[in-house]
Amino acid sequence: MANSEQEKSISTKTLEIVSSMQKNEITECHIYRKIAKRVKDEHNRTILLRIADEEERHSKIWQRYTGKEEKPNAFKVWWFSLISLICGFTFALKLMENGEGNAQDIYTEICDEIPAAKQICEDEQRHENELIELLDEERLKYVGSMVLGLNDALVELTGTLAGLTLALQNTSLIALSGLITGISATLSMASSEFLSAKSDGRSDAFKSCIYTGIAYVITVALLVLPYLLFPSTHYLWALVTMLVIVVLIISGFTFYISVAKGLSFKKRFLEMAGISLSVAVLSFVIGLLVKQFLGIDI
Structure with a gap:
């Protein structure tokens, strides 16, 4: 009642x-x-x-x-x-x-x-x-491996492509150079992760290197994509698009990690974005200086 x-x-x-x-x-x-x-x-x-x-x-x-x-x-x-x-x-x-x-x-x-x-x-x-x-x-056990592959690919490829943009000024040549660099770096990073995990006595060394390699190669493909889509003379548009993709990748992956692992989104995002974009700006300037003072023109 x-x-x-x-x-x-x-x-x-x-x-x-x-x-x-x-x-x-x-x-x-x-x-x-x-x-x-x-x-x-x-x-x-x-x-x-x-x-x-x-x-x-x-x-x-x-x-x-x-x-x-x-x-x-x-x-x-x-x-x-x-x-x-x-x-x-x-x-x-x-x-x-x-x-x-x-x-x-x-x-x-x-x-x-x-x-x-x-x-x-x-x-x-x-x-x-x-x-x-x-x-x-x-998959959450290998977040560290994915972060390693993603961070390395973002920093290395962002810098490489930004530098090549001013040095080569041709989207086709930049894409070709970026793919060669990216694929080589993927194999290098994956094998390094395998050897590191193996030396630590981990039985999941192969899985760890696979997760690292997958994160790396996906990042490479996404960053090179603008240079494959834009005409050869629109290299600056390709560069801007690539940088936007970098921010989107960092945002998406940081959001995933922050939710799945209960971490701070803002801190990790600003850290990753700051490093990647700073390297891109520095490499862009280096590419400009190389072209200006060495007189290299392709």
């Missing part, structure tokens, strides 16, 4: 909020279960299913107040399942949880009418975050 009287005292606005939370909980339940179906590791699958069960339980708690059953948001289930397929389930789930940053404010707003709401919120956040931290995704 007490529970019935409490439900009757809930305002229309609070009821709408509770209904929204109920729908969100059941949606996330379906997301966790869908992702769990694709996960081969038994440890990770068990944790994902535990979180799914928690979400379902939370949805049923709110259903006591709404008195109706909510269906999951099909688009949201599809979207985060797709993200997990492309970027990994750890990134997808942390991104989803980060998107609920204002949940605490919502719970506080309704706690006057539903006193248990605040405690439910705290329990949910603590429990789910603890479970997510237990996830062990393979």
Whole structure:
């Protein structure tokens, strides 16, 4: 009877909020279960299913107040399942949880009418975050290798292409030189990572070098691409486009790392962007000086 009287005292606005939370909980339940179906590791699958069960339980708690059953948001289930397929389930789930940053404010707003709401919120956040931290995704083990390949490719290729832009002033020649340099550097960096991991006694040396090489070669391809697309005389446009791509790569990868590893986005972005763009400017000036004082003209 007490529970019935409490439900009757809930305002229309609070009821709408509770209904929204109920729908969100059941949606996330379906997301966790869908992702769990694709996960081969038994440890990770068990944790994902535990979180799914928690979400379902939370949805049923709110259903006591709404008195109706909510269906999951099909688009949201599809979207985060797709993200997990492309970027990994750890990134997808942390991104989803980060998107609920204002949940605490919502719970506080309704706690006057539903006193248990605040405690439910705290329990949910603590429990789910603890479970997510237990996830062990393979690709995150090699983030260091990817960062190594990405950083080295950005600094080396950005500088090389910027320097060649003024020295050669021909997009075809710049692209050719950039590809040769990039492919050679990819093989060099990957083999160095393999030997380094091997000397440390790591059994995953080959995987580590593969992740480093993949990050490097993708970066090379993206940075050289503008020089392949622009006409031979539009080398400055190619340079500007290349620098824009550098910033976009740094932004995208830094965002991925900051979400998946819980790190500061701003600090890492400014650090990587500052180094890459500074090297590009310095190399551009060196290319200009070489052309001016050595009298080399191609």
